[in-house]
Amino acid sequence: MEHLRGLNEEQRLAVTAPLNGQLQVIAGPGTGKTKLLTSRVAHLLLTQNVQPHQLIVTTFTRKAAQEMKERLALLLEGSQIDVSKLRMGTFHSICIRLLRKYSGDMDLDPRFTVASNKDVDDIVDALIGNLPGLELPEKADDVIRDDQGRLSKSKIKRAISHLKSKALDIKAYMESDKHDKDLLTVYEEYDKRMKRQSMLDFDDILLLSLKLLRKRKCLFGIKHVLVDEFQDTNHIQLELINEFSHQNEAFRDNITVVGDPDQSIYAFRGAVSENFEFMKKMYPSCTAVYLRENYRSTQDVLDASELIMKDQQDRDSKLLRSQYKDSFKIVYRNFANDFLEAKFIAKEVEHVISMKLVDENDICILVRSNYMTRIIEKELNNCRIKYSIVKGRAFWERKEISLLVDRLRVVVRPHDSCALLRVLGSHTGIGLMSVKKIGKLIDELHGTNEPLRILQDISCGNLRLEKLQTKVINTCKELYEEIRDCQKIYNRELSDRSSLLRLFDRVSQQQAIQKLVTDDEEKRNNLSEVRKYLEIFEPDDIDQEVEELTLLEHFLNSIDIYSPEEMDDDDRKKTNEPSRKVSISTIHSAKGLEWKVVFVAGLTQGKFPSSHIDPLVESPVKKVCEERRVLYVAMTRAQQLLYVTSASETSVLVKRLTDNTGIATQRQISLSTTEKLEKLARQIGTVVESCESHVQKYLSLHPVVTPQDRYYNKIQTIDKAPSIENRISYAGGKGPKVPSDFKLGRYGYPRIVTKRAVSRIGMPEYPIPDNAPPVLAPTSKSLNLPAQAPKRRKTLGVRRRKP
DNA sequence: GACAATCCCCTTTTT
DNA sequence: GGGGATTGTC
Ligand SMILES: Nc1ncnc2c1ncn2[C@@H]1O[C@H](COP(=O)(O)OP(=O)(O)OP(=O)(O)O)[C@@H](O)[C@H]1O
Ligand SMILES: [Mg+2]
Numbered sequence: 001m002e003h004l005r006g007l008n009e010e011q012r013l014a015v016t017a018p019l020n021g022q023l024q025v026i027a028g029p030g031t032g033k034t035k036l037l038t039s040r041v042a043h044l045l046l047t048q049n050v051q052p053h054q055l056i057v058t059t060f061t062r063k064a065a066q067e068m069k070e071r072l073a074l075l076l077e078g079s080q081i082d083v084s085k086l087r088m089g090t091f092h093s094i095c096i097r098l099l100r101k102y103s104g105d106m107d108l109d110p111r112f113t114v115a116s117n118k119d120v121d122d123i124v125d126a127l128i129g130n131l132p133g134l135e136l137p138e139k140a141d142d143v144i145r146d147d148q149g150r151l152s153k154s155k156i157k158r159a160i161s162h163l164k165s166k167a168l169d170i171k172a173y174m175e176s177d178k179h180d181k182d183l184l185t186v187y188e189e190y191d192k193r194m195k196r197q198s199m200l201d202f203d204d205i206l207l208l209s210l211k212l213l214r215k216r217k218c219l220f221g222i223k224h225v226l227v228d229e230f231q232d233t234n235h236i237q238l239e240l241i242n243e244f245s246h247q248n249e250a251f252r253d254n255i256t257v258v259g260d261p262d263q264s265i266y267a268f269r270g271a272v273s274e275n276f277e278f279m280k281k282m283y284p285s286c287t288a289v290y291l292r293e294n295y296r297s298t299q300d301v302l303d304a305s306e307l308i309m310k311d312q313q314d315r316d317s318k319l320l321r322s323q324y325k326d327s328f329k330i331v332y333r334n335f336a337n338d339f340l341e342a343k344f345i346a347k348e349v350e351h352v353i354s355m356k357l358v359d360e361n362d363i364c365i366l367v368r369s370n371y372m373t374r375i376i377e378k379e380l381n382n383c384r385i386k387y388s389i390v391k392g393r394a395f396w397e398r399k400e401i402s403l404l405v406d407r408l409r410v411v412v413r414p415h416d417s418c419a420l421l422r423v424l425g426s427h428t429g430i431g432l433m434s435v436k437k438i439g440k441l442i443d444e445l446h447g448t449n450e451p452l453r454i455l456q457d458i459s460c461g462n463l464r465l466e467k468l469q470t471k472v473i474n475t476c477k478e479l480y481e482e483i484r485d486c487q488k489i490y491n492r493e494l495s496d497r498s499s500l501l502r503l504f505d506r507v508s509q510q511q512a513i514q515k516l517v518t519d520d521e522e523k524r525n526n527l528s529e530v531r532k533y534l535e536i537f538e539p540d541d542i543d544q545e546v547e548e549l550t551l552l553e554h555f556l557n558s559i560d561i562y563s564p565e566e567m568d569d570d571d572r573k574k575t576n577e578p579s580r581k582v583s584i585s586t587i588h589s590a591k592g593l594e595w596k597v598v599f600v601a602g603l604t605q606g607k608f609p610s611s612h613i614d615p616l617v618e619s620p621v622k623k624v625c626e627e628r629r630v631l632y633v634a635m636t637r638a639q640q641l642l643y644v645t646s647a648s649e650t651s652v653l654v655k656r657l658t659d660n661t662g663i664a665t666q667r668q669i670s671l672s673t674t675e676k677l678e679k680l681a682r683q684i685g686t687v688v689e690s691c692e693s694h695v696q697k698y699l700s701l702h703p704v705v706t707p708q709d710r711y712y713n714k715i716q717t718i719d720k721a722p723s724i725e726n727r728i729s730y731a732g733g734k735g736p737k738v739p740s741d742f743k744l745g746r747y748g749y750p751r752i753v754t755k756r757a758v759s760r761i762g763m764p765e766y767p768i769p770d771n772a773p774p775v776l777a778p779t780s781k782s783l784n785l786p787a788q789a790p791k792r793r794k795t796l797g798v799r800r801r802k803p
Numbered sequence: 804g805a806c807a808a809t810c811c812c813c814t815t816t817t818t
Numbered sequence: 819g820g821g822g823a824t825t826g827t828c
Contacts, residue, residue, distance in 0.1 A: 060818090090818065114818095202818050205818085206818090268815080268816060268817085368815070369814065369815050371815095372814090428806090429807095431805060431807075432805090433804085433805060434805080469806095472805095560818095586815090587816080589817075607814095607815095609815095610814090612814090630816080
């Protein structure tokens with residue numbers, strides 16, 4: 001029984017549970033739930049006479065699905081079983097395939113497109129503009145309005161998504177007695193626009209699939225349904241799980257779910273960990289398995305994480321046992337500002353890599369929100385550390401890429417007004433107003449005319465729009481002709497790969513794209529990535545049987561399902577050179593993953609927990625509980641070394657780390673003595689040469705900074721100047737350019753900050769390198785500072801330790 | 804009045 | 819990376 005190897009007693013019990021029946025595995029992080037689920041799939045395939053296509057396995061991300069497939073392939077080696085036939089993926093990707101195949105049953109355009117975030121944004125913006133009558137100050141702050149009574153884009157999006165995740169379509173919502181009339185109007189407008197463009201949003205995909213499966217047993221062969229990360233399923237997903245398991249009368253109600261209520265972090269999307277209880281009520285015969293052994297982390301990581309959760313109400317403490325012999329104290333450290341925090345992380349990463357304790361792939365830096373990655377990127381760049389930002393679909397949402405994709409969409413999707421309007425807006429000479437006007441026109445005339453036709457009418461003067469400048473009309477004409485040109489290059493008859501590549505080349509030569517790409521190597525590289533992808537892209541088997549779509553259409557559809565990481569992987573297999581990169585990720589997308597070294601950055605009051613309040617959906621207390629779980633998930637990603645850092649004011653979430661002595665230190669003790677370092681290396685399984693010198697280097701890495709040092713390197717504050725610390729230290733942004741003659745500080749740090757910045761993050765403090773030459777103190781006058789440097793000596797940050 | 808360019812500030816989390 | 823305000827230009 002090869003597939004049962006490497007499992008403990010309890011895990012084995014779960015893996016070999018009967019094919020028929022329901023099973024819940026409820027256990028903490030790193031206890032091997034995902035491993036168990038993978039083994040169970042193998043077990044069912046190998047010993048229970050189950051074919052791959054008779055199983056549904058849902059994972060939380062596409063990456064997780066990919067990983068599970070790879071592990072399964074290993075477990076099933078030599079067995080003739082074709083892993084690719086498994087229905088494995090996220091709920092969404094499984095359902096998209098289903099809907100394409102059975103679109104006929106749902107009266108659905110089989111060539112439907114999945115609306116991107118941008119599409120949804122544009123649609124909601126347009127409908128807000130179309131419903132000026134709904135701006136009602138007296139209804140300020142309701143479910144769809146902001147504090148001034150205007151319709152709010154984000155609120156509308158959330159409200160609609162919320163309805164759909166409770167399986168309320170327009171009809172059902174209308175019939176519910178406590179519906180909001182205005183929300184209903186907005187909902188209808190939204191739906192109208194989506195339908196017109198044959199678009200489905202993420203919630204539609206689940207909702208329609210549920211309806212489909214209830215109407216017709218499309219998945220009649222399914223014998224068992226397996227679900228990972230069950231604590232983050234929402235109402236409609238639980239319904240889907242049920243429906244999946246009702247498709248085959250001979251094998252009804254066969255479900256295995258695994259998860260951990262403490263790791264439920266998607267409440268904002270309707271996830272309810274109570275689904276464990278709901279499921280138990282639905283299936284009283286459901287059995288449960290609990291696991292205690294943790295195979296991922298050291299005991300210190302587990303203890304610190306558990307300590308954080310002590311504040312959690314309604315929770316039994318969960319004592320996990322680490323399987324590691326040696327354990328190392330976690331690091332918690334606060335910095336004066338986020339700039340220094342990022343610098344510390346970069347230095348630390350550089351150190352552990354340079355001593356060959358771990359390599360880049362063993363390291364991850366976790367943050368609460370996406371924007372926090374920028375400052376860290378910048379510092380890693382400074383240290384020439386290779387990194388990659390983990391974010392599934394983000395590649396396709398980059399400016400240059402999405403513009404290209406929009407232009408491709410326009411060529412083959414005649415109803416796609418979202419893409420057309422964005423393409424239009426990308427031309428110089430056409431501004432917001434013109435786009436809005438034309439958008440409105442498309443809205444009004446859609447019944448009889450395709451968007452492209454309307455563009456044509458505008459460009460040849462058939463449709464006269466008031467106050468539309470001739471400049472705009474000319475641009476429309478240009479665009480129209482260009483699109484026609486493209487359609488000559490690529491169409492139903494000319495849909496081979498070389499035509500597609502020719503189309504790509506034509507489109508990427510276009511001015512708006514060229515303007516973005518010149519002077520920006522990264523953007524250029526991104527575009528050639530896409531071209532490379534087009535060269536090798538093959539539609540999925542499953543998708544191929546669906547419809548006679550052209551290659552380009554298949555490609556556009558695949559964007560909804562595949563992440564660029566997979567592109568990257570293909571690439572890597574080809575060139576056969578493993579790319580080593582530090583991961584930077586939000587905590588939410590790091591779910592289920594693990595690294596030897598983990599940094600959790602940005603535990604700063606107001607940022608994490610985010611000061612964002614959403615009293616309409618959750619109570620503030622619940623919100624903090626969820627944020628605490630987010631931190632718990634983050635910390636439990638670590639196998640050996642865990643760092644938690646913050647800037648300026650410390651988050652309430654980590655109070656216990658600072659209050660309790662002996663939990664966290666300010667730098668890694670395991671890197672600070674030869675003996676500990678050797679132990680650590682042994683546990684990791686690497687060989688570190690000359691530990692002694694690395695320890696010495698580590699001790700000097702974060703030098704003690706005296707107040708005098710800080711004083712001499714003090715920052716000049718001025719009233720109105722570019723907020724340099726933003727501009728220099730953050731990648732991107734469209735703020736003021738740093739003047740070319742801008743003086744950097746003595747040590748390469750910015751010396752001028754705005755008063756506003758100082759009030760926000762406090763006066764920056766920069767460490768002085770050991771080899772810094774002496775500096776003459778500037779006069780207090782020139783610095784606008786008190787005449788005397790602070791006298792009291794206080795060690796900042798690191799305390800010297802006895803060797 | 805429409806548009807582009809510039810500056811300042813803020814930024815939840817994802818399929 | 820973008821929303822919003824402001825300014826200068828056509
Ligand atoms: N019985 C075991 N013996 C040795 N290693 C194990 C065992 N079970 C799991 N592991 C290892 O422990 C690590 C964590 O396992 P896994 O990812 O399955 O945990 P999990 O419960 O799914 O965690 P999470 O809640 O974070 O998703 C993996 O590296 C896995 O290979
Ligand atoms: Mg897991």
